[in-house]
Amino acid sequence: MLHEEWKSKTPIKRVEVVHTDADKFTVSDMLTVGQQYDVVNETEEYYQIIDNSGLVGGYYKTYFKEI
Template structure:
């Protein structure tokens, strides 16, 4: 299964721009201003290793790319 190897991926780095969610509570899993490693990406979601230490999928609107 492909998703079992995602923790080893390092596609790019992203910084959390905000945790203001209209529908879901993301402030427990993401810290505003912190930099996370992207392990997978789709058109709508970015998958990162979040504060729980596991891979979580979040809308791209929470992030900005670090160059």
């Protein structure tokens, strides 16, 4: 399974959080505005990053800007 290797995978790129204003979900616990994160996988709608919990999480691209 690919998702089992994401944590040890070389990051694709880095992104920075620009906001944590979510309509349905609470993301402010897992993302910090202004902090940069390594992207381990990307889809059309989501970035999979290693978040503040130390685990890989998927978040909408609208929370980030590319560096």
